[in-house]
Amino acid sequence: MSVDIKIINTSKHPLPQYQSAQAAGLDLQANLDESYLLHPLQRVMVGTGLFLELPLGYEAQIRPRSGLASKHGITVINSPGTIDSDYRGEIKICLVNLSDEAYTINDGERIAQMVVAKHETAHFVLSESLNGTERGDGGHGHTGK
Numbered sequence: 001m002s003v004d005i006k007i008i009n010t011s012k013h014p015l016p017q018y019q020s021a022q023a024a025g026l027d028l029q030a031n032l033d034e035s036y037l038l039h040p041l042q043r044v045m046v047g048t049g050l051f052l053e054l055p056l057g058y059e060a061q062i063r064p065r066s067g068l069a070s071k072h073g074i075t076v077i078n079s080p081g082t083i084d085s086d087y088r089g090e091i092k093i094c095l096v097n098l099s100d101e102a103y104t105i106n107d108g109e110r111i112a113q114m115v116v117a118k119h120e121t122a123h124f125v126l127s128e129s130l131n132g133t134e135r136g137d138g139g140h141g142h143t144g145k
Contacts, residue, residue: 003055003116010090011049013108025063025113028093032107038097043077045092046111054085054116061115062093068111073099076112083114 009015016026030036031049038044054060062081068074077096093112097103105111 003058005055005058005116006053008051009049010051013049016050016114025115027065027110028062028091028112028114030093030105030107030109030111032105035107036105038074038095038103038105040097040100040102043094043096044105045094046105048091048093050091051088052083052091053088054083056085057118057121058085059083059117059119060091061117062091063113063115065110065113072103073097073101074103074105074111080115 007015011029011031013029013031016028018026028048028050031047036044036046052060060083062076062079062083064075064079074095074097077094081094083091091114095105095111
């Protein structure tokens with residue numbers, strides 16, 4: 001299945017693309033005038049030059065690229081970031097360097113991936129009790145290691 005999404009591209013780069021036929025995420029590229037040196041534990045907002053009009057009932061999730069995270073410690077700090085269907089600003093990626101070495105972000109570099117997903121809108125129904133389950137209120141670590 002697919003969904004049509006209006007997009008404005010003010011960057012110097014092609015539209016986001018899936019890197020394989022069954023990929024869930026589209027790669028997003030940095031849109032920079034010059035390279036940026038990201039120091040250890042530093043955060044930076046990196047523009048993509050992309051603006052979306054997502055249909056009602058859809059969101060775009062921004063996630064780290066596994067290669068950048070595993071090889072260089074570069075990740076999306078608010079992962080997954082959410083782009084709501086009523087947002088019309090530029091997609092910017094909040095990157096953080098979790099390594100002990102500086103990392104250079106270059107123009108056109110694939111810095112994150114975007115997954116477009118359907119979502120439901122919740123309607124809360126106030127109640128005095130909840131149905132019981134086998135798990136009950138067992139929380140963090142309740143099943144052991």
